[in-house]
Amino acid sequence: VAAIVVAAGRSERLGRDKLFVELAGRPLLEWTLSAFEACELVDIVALVLSESNLSLGTSLARSGAFPKVGPIRLGGARRQDSVCAGLDAVGGYAWVAVHDGARPLLTPDLIERGIVAARETGAAIPGVQPKDTVKRVGAGCEVIETPDRSRLRAIQTPQVFRRDLLVAAYSNGCREVTDDAALLEAIGLRVVVYPGSYENLKVTTPDDVVVAEALLSRRLAAR
Amino acid sequence: VAAIVVAAGRSERLGRDKLFVELAGRPLLEWTLSAFEACELVDIVALVLSESNLSLGTSLARSGAFPKVGPIRLGGARRQDSVCAGLDAVGGYAWVAVHDGARPLLTPDLIERGIVAARETGAAIPGVQPKDTVKRVGAGCEVIETPDRSRLRAIQTPQVFRRDLLVAAYSNGCREVTDDAALLEAIGLRVVVYPGSYENLKVTTPDDVVVAEALLSRRLAAR
Numbered sequence: 001v002a003a004i005v006v007a008a009g010r011s012e013r014l015g016r017d018k019l020f021v022e023l024a025g026r027p028l029l030e031w032t033l034s035a036f037e038a039c040e041l042v043d044i045v046a047l048v049l050s051e052s053n054l055s056l057g058t059s060l061a062r063s064g065a066f067p068k069v070g071p072i073r074l075g076g077a078r079r080q081d082s083v084c085a086g087l088d089a090v091g092g093y094a095w096v097a098v099h100d101g102a103r104p105l106l107t108p109d110l111i112e113r114g115i116v117a118a119r120e121t122g123a124a125i126p127g128v129q130p131k132d133t134v135k136r137v138g139a140g141c142e143v144i145e146t147p148d149r150s151r152l153r154a155i156q157t158p159q160v161f162r163r164d165l166l167v168a169a170y171s172n173g174c175r176e177v178t179d180d181a182a183l184l185e186a187i188g189l190r191v192v193v194y195p196g197s198y199e200n201l202k203v204t205t206p207d208d209v210v211v212a213e214a215l216l217s218r219r220l221a222a223r
Numbered sequence: 224v225a226a227i228v229v230a231a232g233r234s235e236r237l238g239r240d241k242l243f244v245e246l247a248g249r250p251l252l253e254w255t256l257s258a259f260e261a262c263e264l265v266d267i268v269a270l271v272l273s274e275s276n277l278s279l280g281t282s283l284a285r286s287g288a289f290p291k292v293g294p295i296r297l298g299g300a301r302r303q304d305s306v307c308a309g310l311d312a313v314g315g316y317a318w319v320a321v322h323d324g325a326r327p328l329l330t331p332d333l334i335e336r337g338i339v340a341a342r343e344t345g346a347a348i349p350g351v352q353p354k355d356t357v358k359r360v361g362a363g364c365e366v367i368e369t370p371d372r373s374r375l376r377a378i379q380t381p382q383v384f385r386r387d388l389l390v391a392a393y394s395n396g397c398r399e400v401t402d403d404a405a406l407l408e409a410i411g412l413r414v415v416v417y418p419g420s421y422e423n424l425k426v427t428t429p430d431d432v433v434v435a436e437a438l439l440s441r442r443l444a445a446r
Binding site for chain 2: 205
């Protein structure tokens with residue numbers, strides 16, 4: 001299994017590179033890489049960086065703490081360009097686990113659950129039932145529908161795929177996507193949701209930094 | 224406008240009464256009541272408590288810091304019984320803002336936005352676009368659909384209604400509901416979503432306590 005850690009985003013909402021925000025004393029990306037390092041089912045990690053964080057990210061990955069990090073690639077402007085760069089770099093592996101670098105709270109357990117789930121179906125993505133009621137609204141923000149919450153899942157990463165399925169999905173044309181699984185769904189492939197973790201948030205806003213810091217500090221304190 | 228603060232939940236997932244968890248030095252419920260106290264458009268607050276927190280909640284509400292708190296009522300086993308107890312207690316008011324006591328991060332601004340929005344339509348509820356992709360799954364957790372996220376809203380409280388509309392919705396029969404707006408939708412009334420706040424979380428799990436504590440501490444530090 002090869003992990004593809006996508007860390008090429010532009011952090012527009014945060015105003016500085018979120019991948020290197022300090023969280024409980026360590027850069028965000030270090031937390032992310034540590035989880036893959038500690039997961040026995042992951043053989044190699046491909047890291048996809050942006051031009052602006054290539055130097056910092058490479059230093060971190062080559063610091064000695066992350067021997068699993070193999071290829072380091074430059075991503076593109078769109079998320080899918082970055083994922084494709086990662087896919088190219090791990091051509092020899094049958095399975096890939098694609099992860100948003102900005103989700104530092106994943107655990108080795110979560111990754112393992114994803115890999116086990118994907119082996120049965122070819123594609124497995126982590127999800128949690130939304131804590132709040134979710135409604136569908138119209139153009140004027142009027143409520144149109146309240147879907148059954150027990151059948152909704154807020155989707156996270158790592159998303160684990162048979163590599164050939166994801167390659168096929170991407171070669172089907174590259175519209176702007178934020179979600180790899182949607183590409184498989186679009187060509188009729190079956191995707192299952194495995195249990196994610198409420199902690200596994202994506203750090204995007206200053207609020208998220210406060211929340212991630214608090215959760216990671218507690219995790220350190222509990223060790 | 225009368226606010227109805229529902230604080231009669233059983234806190235099963237937290238193992239102790241979440242309404243009185245300390246957050247940044249103050250009990251959770253104190254944060255909640257403070258926001259209504261500070262919102263100029265709210266005239267009175269009806270507080271609905273459970274048997275187990277009636278004494279503690281009454282002491283807090285009558286401490287002198289919350290002159291707007293008028294009726295204090297005992298809630299029921301189901302959420303709707305508690306809302307109905309609150310509705311009965313504020314019969315003289317044309318508008319009600321129903322709020323989960325366990326959402327301590329609301330602000331006077333948020334309440335005001337809700338009241339202004341409700342005046343146009345009769346029913347307005349706060350919502351934010353989910354940060355994660357949301358998918359609909361089937362019985363085997365297989366993905367069935369990825370709805371357009373820009374048209375989804377994670378719904379919060381305070382939910383503001385013309386009192387007579389909410390009374391009508393409740394008198395239409397009381398199935399188990401976690402969401403007052405759904406009752407209005409069920410009898411064909413129009414409900415609009417106004418902009419909520421990502422901070423406005425409902426404290427349910429130990430994780431939520433950590434997150435609320437961090438966000439409220441930051442709020443205090445920024446004063």
